[in-house]
Amino acid sequence: MTAVPAGAMPVRIGPWSLLLRPRLIVTSAGLLGLAAGILLLSLCLGDTTIPPEHVVRAFTPDAPRLDRMVVVEWRAPRAVAALVFGACLGVSGAIFQSLTDNPLGSPDVIGLNTGAFSGVLVVMLLGGAGAGAIAGGAVLGGLLTAGLVYALAYRGGLQGFRLIIVGIAVSAMLASANTWFSVKAALDVSMQAAVWGAGTLTGLRWGGLAAVGMGGALLLLTLPWLSRWMRALELGDDTAAVLGVRTEVAKAVLVVVGVVLTSMVTAVAGPIAFIALAAPQIARRLRRSGSFDPIGSGLVGMLLLGGADLIAQHAVPGGRLPVGAVTVCIGGGYLVWLLLREGRRA
Amino acid sequence: MRTPASTVGGAAAGGPSDRLTGMHLRGSALTVAYGPQPAVLHEVSVDIRPGSFTAIIGPNACGKSTLLRSLARVLSPSGGHVLLDGTDIARMRSRELATAMGLLPQQPGVPEGIVVADLVARGRHPHQSVFSRWSREDERAIAVSMERTGILDIAHRSVDTLSGGQRQRVWIAMALAQDTELLLLDEPTTFLDITHQIEVLRLLRELQEAGRTIVAVLHELNQAARFATDVIAMRDGRIIADGAPAELFTPEKMRAVYDLDCRVISDPGTGSPVVLPR
Numbered sequence: 001m002t003a004v005p006a007g008a009m010p011v012r013i014g015p016w017s018l019l020l021r022p023r024l025i026v027t028s029a030g031l032l033g034l035a036a037g038i039l040l041l042s043l044c045l046g047d048t049t050i051p052p053e054h055v056v057r058a059f060t061p062d063a064p065r066l067d068r069m070v071v072v073e074w075r076a077p078r079a080v081a082a083l084v085f086g087a088c089l090g091v092s093g094a095i096f097q098s099l100t101d102n103p104l105g106s107p108d109v110i111g112l113n114t115g116a117f118s119g120v121l122v123v124m125l126l127g128g129a130g131a132g133a134i135a136g137g138a139v140l141g142g143l144l145t146a147g148l149v150y151a152l153a154y155r156g157g158l159q160g161f162r163l164i165i166v167g168i169a170v171s172a173m174l175a176s177a178n179t180w181f182s183v184k185a186a187l188d189v190s191m192q193a194a195v196w197g198a199g200t201l202t203g204l205r206w207g208g209l210a211a212v213g214m215g216g217a218l219l220l221l222t223l224p225w226l227s228r229w230m231r232a233l234e235l236g237d238d239t240a241a242v243l244g245v246r247t248e249v250a251k252a253v254l255v256v257v258g259v260v261l262t263s264m265v266t267a268v269a270g271p272i273a274f275i276a277l278a279a280p281q282i283a284r285r286l287r288r289s290g291s292f293d294p295i296g297s298g299l300v301g302m303l304l305l306g307g308a309d310l311i312a313q314h315a316v317p318g319g320r321l322p323v324g325a326v327t328v329c330i331g332g333g334y335l336v337w338l339l340l341r342e343g344r345r346a
Numbered sequence: 347m348r349t350p351a352s353t354v355g356g357a358a359a360g361g362p363s364d365r366l367t368g369m370h371l372r373g374s375a376l377t378v379a380y381g382p383q384p385a386v387l388h389e390v391s392v393d394i395r396p397g398s399f400t401a402i403i404g405p406n407a408c409g410k411s412t413l414l415r416s417l418a419r420v421l422s423p424s425g426g427h428v429l430l431d432g433t434d435i436a437r438m439r440s441r442e443l444a445t446a447m448g449l450l451p452q453q454p455g456v457p458e459g460i461v462v463a464d465l466v467a468r469g470r471h472p473h474q475s476v477f478s479r480w481s482r483e484d485e486r487a488i489a490v491s492m493e494r495t496g497i498l499d500i501a502h503r504s505v506d507t508l509s510g511g512q513r514q515r516v517w518i519a520m521a522l523a524q525d526t527e528l529l530l531l532d533e534p535t536t537f538l539d540i541t542h543q544i545e546v547l548r549l550l551r552e553l554q555e556a557g558r559t560i561v562a563v564l565h566e567l568n569q570a571a572r573f574a575t576d577v578i579a580m581r582d583g584r585i586i587a588d589g590a591p592a593e594l595f596t597p598e599k600m601r602a603v604y605d606l607d608c609r610v611i612s613d614p615g616t617g618s619p620v621v622l623p624r
Contacts, residue, residue, distance in 0.1 A: 003489035005463045006502045010480045019480040101455065156380075224476040232471050236455035238420045243524065244444030244472035290460030290504075 024296070027287050031299035035083055038306040042079040043071050045314055077204045081268070082309040082323070083302045084209070085201075086275055088216045088261040090301020091223070091294045093276030094283070095258035098230045098292035099251060100160035103338060106277040107142075107262040110167025113271035114174040115145025116263040117197060121181040124189050131208060131268075138267030142259040145170060150255075199272040199324020201309055212264045219257055223294050226254060231291055272324045274331020275301050275308075281338075304330075368396035369446060369527045369559065370431050371417060377425035378412050378583075386412045388583045389426065394528075394561055394576075399554040401564045401574035405604055409583040410563045411452065411532050417561070418449040418530050430528075444472035448526040450517055452533050456505050462516050463501040466492055469523030491522035495549060511542030518549065529553065531562040535569070547573040571595050572618045579603045595619035 004010060009020045043055045050058075050071060057063050058071035093106040100110075107113060119141015123133050149170050153163040178197070182190045229250040232240040237247045262276065282304075283289075283296035305323065308330060312323040371394040379385035387409045394400050394417075402410045415421040417428055419435050428435045435443055448469075456465070469491070470484045492498050495515040500508065505516060514534060521529055534550070535543040543566070551573050554560045564570045570577055571591040578588045579599065587599050600606045600621060607624045 003463060003467075003485050003492060003501070005461060005467075010485065012481070015481075016477045017480045017482075017484075228471070228474075228476060231468060234455060234457045235468060236451060236453075238415070238449065238451040239454045241420050241440075242418055242444060242447075242449040242451075243469070244440040246440050284459070288459065290464050291457050 021289075024287055024289065024293075027296065028299060031296075031303055035299070035302050035306055038303065038310060039079050039083060042082070042306070042310055042313070043075050045310070046070070046075060073205070077206050077209050078201045078309070079306070080213075081201050081204050081209050082306045084213055084216055085265045085269055085272065086279075086301040086303065086305025087220070087298040088212070088265050088301070089272060089275040089305065090279035090283070090297040090299070091220065092258045092261040093278075093301065094280040094292045094294040094297035095226065095230070095254050095261075096276070097280045098234055099254055099258075100163055101234065102160040102164055103281050104277075105160055105164050105167075106280070107258060108271070108273045108276050109171070110149055110164060111145050111171025111174055112142045112167075112259055112262050113266050113273065114171045114178065115148075116142040116266035117271050118174050118178055118181070119144070119263075120196075120267060121178055121185075121193055124193060125181060125185055131211060135211060135264060135267040139260055139263040142263030142266070143256070145174065146255055146259045195322070196270040198322035199270040199327070200322035201269055201312075202320065202322070204268070208268055212268050215264055216261065219261055220298070222257065223298075226257060227294050229254065230294070234291060270322075270324060272305065272327055274327045274334065275304050277338075278331055278334050279304055370394070370396050370429075371447070371528055371559070371561075372429045373413070373417055373426065374429065375426035376413065376416050376423045376428070378409075378416060378421065378423045384583075386583050387416065387423065390580075390583070390585055391426075392417075392578060392585065392588075394559060396559055397554070397557065398576045399551060399560040399562070399574045400576040400578060401562055401570035402578045402580060403564055403567060403570050403603070404580035404586075408580045410580055412583075413580065414449070414530050414532050414561065414563055415451075418447060419443060420449060420451070441472050444524070444526075446526055447528040447530065448521040448524040449530040450521045450532065450534060452536070454517060456513075458506065460505050461501070462497060462503055462505055462508070462519075463488070463492070465505055465516055466497075466501075466519045466523050469520035469525075472524065487525050488523050491519045494522060494553075495519040510537050511539065511545070514538055514542065514546060515549075518546065522553070527557075528559045528561070531560070533563050533565065536565065543569065567595065567600075567621045568618075571620065572613065572616060591619055595621055 007022050011018055011020055040052060040055065044050050044052055050067060054067055055071050058067040096107050096110065097103055097105050099105065116138040119137040120134050123137030128137065149163060149167045153166040182193050185193065229245055232243045232245045233247065233250060240247050265272065279301035280292055280297040283293060283300045286300070287293060287296045289296065308326040309323045312321040312326045373390060373392045375389040375391055376387050377385055377389050378387040390413060392413070402413060404410050412421065416423045419428065422436065430438065430446060467488050470487065473484060492501060495518050497512065497515050497519055500512060505513060508516065518534065534546050538546065547569055550560050550562060574591060576588070577591055577594045579586045579594060581603050586603050587594055595610050597608055597610055600608050609622045609624065610619050611622060613620050
């Protein structure tokens with residue numbers, strides 16, 4: 001049948017059906033394979049290099065205690081975090097770029113990371129400590145920022161471009177507020193905030209990762225439903241409504257999921273820029289799905305942050321960079337290219 | 347589980363032509379107002395005859411699109427009700443309404459890089475779910491609507507590369523794939539050259555003859571006169587006149603609607619009225 005897109009294959013089991021697209025399967029497998037490679041590499045590399053077979057053995061009960069400690073307790077949480085957080089940021093980016101219908105409309109550009117950071121700083125200043133308080137502060141900060149940007153950008157309807165401009169302005173205001181908070185805070189809080197504010201995965205342990213991992217996994221389970229909404233909303237609000245989507249509800253849910261994903265990462269690792277910006281666009285070109293696809297974007301985000309963290313740890317001999325610095329450097333170049341390209345098109 | 351799409355209208359298989367129940371769309375006392383400005387619609391009541399090709403005409407900013415959008419529930423009127431077979435559409439479930447009525451908006455969004463077949467497939471949204479993403483019924487409806495609109499040969503092209511006429515046919519195919527008995531179109535011929543305008547109108551007429559109810563906002567009076575079975579003429583948010591083209595296209599009524607001084611003659615080929623502005 002010509003109705004089937006090129007190369008795709010329908011699969012039907014009882015009332016269930018789907019369309020298998022070879023390109024999506026191949027790219028997903030490739031991205032997962034590369035991510036597994038990065039994971040193994042970051043478990044091997046470090047102050048002492050541990051050969052791959054010892055890394056694998058470290059996860060078995062009869063592993064030497066030192067290997068086990070280095071690989072499972074020290075390196076693995078960080079390596080896994082880079083992949084999980086990258087996936088969360090990639091998905092969040094796809095959601096926001098789809099909602100704003102603009103490659104610049106990602107959560108880091110419209111100030112959600114900065115807002116989540118403000119939330120954490122406020123919690124710290126109020127003497128709050130502990131993962132729960134920090135995460136709560138980040139999510140609340142992110143949601144409040146999203147609400148503020150939404151309220152300021154709303155003019156009888158939401159226009160992607162206006163939202164981005166307002167978001168950049170709000171982000172700049174929050175960034176200066178963050179600096180002020182840091183200056184006002186006691187020295188130890190200020191130091192802690194500065195390290196964290198650069199976006200870093202250093203010193204992560206399984207405990208810090210568990211909450212985000214589980215929260216992220218739960219939210220990722222909603223992806224099939226969310227991407228259904230996204231595919232309809234990309235045709236415009238009117239068409240989506242006619243296709244049976246309750247647009248206001250769908251958008252609100254998408255915003256909340258996107259904000260929570262990005263804020264959770266911010267709560268643990270600080271604001272990591274550009275993954276959410278770049279991943280959806282790379283995924284789109286790689287997968288040619290004709291739409292923002294959160295799953296592909298999550299896979300690409302995984303790879304980007306995993307790769308960036310490898311660079312952050314090992315590029316400068318003896319010195320370790322915060323991963324946020326690496327993503328900003330890589331992403332800065334991408335952003336310049338994007339702005340030039342969009343400028344030329346407009 | 348939801349009801350399979352093929353049994354919505356009672357028939358076991360086939361398109362909407364096989365399940366004509368003659369859905370009756372009515373708007374009663376519809377009022378739409380934005381803030382302190384004068385109302386865009388003043389207590390407008392319409393009765394769309396089942397099986398008709400109803401054209402809505404009128405000068406710019408007379409409320410044509412607003413009426414169409416209210417009928418499709420894209421816009422909630424501040425007063426009045428839209429009834430589909432006697433049920434207030436404001437109380438209908440989204441999916442229920444989406445399988446009964448489709449709307450082609452004036453400027454739908456095109457996702458960058460999407461290919462024709464994928465875009466048409468998106469019209470199946472209300473018939474699909476996360477677990478049922480490509481049923482036989484979906485595939486059939488997509489193939490039929492692409493065939494009807496003559497876009498099978500461009501099925502794998504990117505929509506960005508198409509001409510205006512092709513693109514409009516793709517949009518109509520998407521609306522057709524939704525497989526609704528009522529199809530509303532907001533200025534489906536704008537931005538098309540004359541050949542493509544006629545092509546689109548012919549297609550709509552065929553769809554109407556096959557049993558669908560078509561409601562379209564049209565600009566060209568003579569095209570409305572030739573292709574529509576019923577015409578609604580609006581001005582300043584009110585309906586000035588409605589009826590069959592022969593009753594509606596008269597010099598008096600055209601003056602009332604457009605302030606237009608004209609003669610009306612009969613098309614020697616088709617017998618439909620032709621408006622000639624003086």
